[in-house]
Amino acid sequence: MSLINRLSTRSDDFLATLRKLLAFDASQDESIERTSADILKDIQARGDDALLEYTRRFDQVEAASVAALEIPRGEWLAALEALPGEQRQALDSAASRVRGYHERQRSETWTYTEADGTVLGQKISPLDRVGLYVPGGKAAYPSSVLMNAIPAKVAGVAEVIMVTPTPKGTRNPIVLAAAAIAGVDRVWTIGGAQAIGALAYGTASIAAVDKIVGPGNAYVAAAKRRVFGTVGIDMIAGPSEILVICDGSTPADWIAMDLFSQAEHDELAQAILLCPDAAYLDEVEAAIARLLPAMPRADIIRASLSRRGALILVRDLNEACAMANEIAPEHLEISTEDAGKWAEKIRHAGAIFMGRYSSEALGDYCAGPNHVLPTSRTARFSSPLGVYDFQKRSSLIQVSQAGAQTLGRIASTLAHGEGLQAHAASAQYRIKPD
Known part of the structure; x- marks a missing residue:
């Protein structure tokens, strides 16, 4: 079994191979x-x-x-x-x-007041416990x-x-x-x-x-x-993931260790590198082979990389960004020149690390943003843990007498259309007779 999978987007079977690599059986014992x-x-x-x-x-x-x-x-x-x-x-x-x-x-x-005196808004409250x-x-x-x-x-x-x-x-x-x-x-x-x-x-x-x-x-x-x-x-988290987009100019040892940083979590963790430079992928693979024996968790890293890891040759960085959006990784490192330019193309990722010095490990411990992140492609619709997860929102509605005349007629019409006569009557009671 190879140390890490090598793929190319130019291969006819690339997408099928990638889907198989990304597949994670979340079924429970x-x-x-x-x-x-x-x-x-x-x-x-x-x-x-x-x-x-x-x-x-x-x-x-x-x-x-x-x-x-x-x-x-x-x-x-x-x-x-x-x-x-x-x-x-x-x-x-x-x-x-x-x-x-x-x-x-x-x-x-926050609240705002309409012309007729009706006040609408949102009340933010923390959870109790x-x-x-x-x-x-x-x-x-x-x-x-x-x-x-x-x-x-x-x-x-x-x-x-x-x-x-x-x-x-x-x-x-x-x-x-x-x-x-x-x-x-x-x-x-x-x-x-x-x-x-x-x-x-x-x-x-x-x-x-x-x-x-x-x-x-x-x-x-x-x-x-x-x-x-x-x-x-908060979430049901799957195995740890890292996806690295590199232009081939970051030291190969750095990228190899970044891949290790997630692979060492467990055998099901996923570490993937996307790069348009085939020679650079060779360098990273050599760095992996050289650095791995010294890792205390080498057996776990080896199993993770051989089962679910990959070095993928892409046509260019645009294709790499498109693939990143498809994979929707937990952690995404953009290790390139002008990383912010490429980050603008990313829609789906738990955390985006921009530039060669932004290693994922810093995010795990001390960068500041939360390290509790969506995994298993849930970054398509989920966000990192944050203050918003511990606050809830209540709508504020204070209808003025003038507002009740307008809103009451609208609500009554819609309620009758739904066959809910009590709703209609409740709104109509507050309307002044002409």
């Missing part, structure tokens, strides 16, 4: 779906008792009550203070940049805490509740430190589908939330899918 559904039903029925039982079974954590599973704020602050100086500074800097970017997304209530799921154990995702909690707090969410599993009682100090910096309000050491159920339905100890955000394993994803409608969710 029936056993995972069934287990998640059973856990959710049990949480609904037995609340705290079920939550304690699943925490004991899956995380090997014994607790006399759910209250004992909450991590006191003092422990987060202690974790923050204990961070090595460089790590603390990096976390603070990233949080500041994420906060500054998201503050520009905040929407405000949001649940944030953070993977636990050996996994450390402080960046995920920042990216999910900070926009919620900027939006004005009153309470952000974080849940994170702690297998065998292992608590991750940098995740707790990130919670302190991001403004999280409470942290519970629970995980899995049971944590999603507790957040969605509430228990005697944990109040139900309005929306659940954050990454998790297959059981968490299945549970989030099932509780959607009872609560909001």
Whole structure:
């Protein structure tokens, strides 16, 4: 099996080969779906008792009550203070940049007044309570805490509740430190589908939330899918993706490592390079072969690149942009001269990184924009997580007496046309007799 697939848009079978490469089977394992559904039903029925039982079974954590599973704020602050100086500074800097970017997304209530005195507008309100799921154990995702909690707090969410599993009682100090910096309000050491159920339905100890955000394993994803409608969710994320458009003048090692940066997530991640220079694609392939053995996650990268990765020869950069719109990637790097010119041609991408120095890894941690992005071509109709996901809109309608005369006649006519006489009468009651 080759290290990475080589394709050309000039090949007769290119489109069929590309579709096969892009295909991702999002169907769920029936056993995972069934287990998640059973856990959710049990949480609904037995609340705290079920939550304690699943925490004991899956995380090997014994607790006399759910209250004992909450991590006191003092422990987060202690974790923050204990961070090595460089790590603390990096976390603070990233949080500041994420906060500054998201503050520009905040929407405000607005109204306008018509000539007859009728006032129309839109009222912006934050969600009351949001649940944030953070993977636990050996996994450390402080960046995920920042990216999910900070926009919620900027939006004005009153309470952000974080849940994170702690297998065998292992608590991750940098995740707790990130919670302190991001403004999280409470942290519970629970995980899995049971944590999603507790957040969605509430228990005697944990109040139900309005929306659940954050990454998790297959059981968490299945549970989030099932509780959607009872609560909001951010998205059901697929494997990580990066698409690079390059004109052939960026150092090949840089591009190879950019492809690695997503391929190392898991074997199903996708890393694709589009370039009109065949010799440059040869350089990148050579760089991949040379750099890969030194990667700690080399086996994962190798599997990802050989299964779903590709170096694709395109006719020109215009064709590359057209292909990018078709693929609608999670991350798009435009590593070219005059990258802004080519970015104008992009309609579908979760995040667009413009220029040779804009590596996707910077977006994951500290550039400022959110790293929670649509995958699996959902960038065609979805957007990055942002402040707008934690705010909701209510329409404002204050009809003046004069306005009721005009609008009442319009509404009455339309209501009669729909056969809804009470609607028509309700509008007509407010019309002054001639």
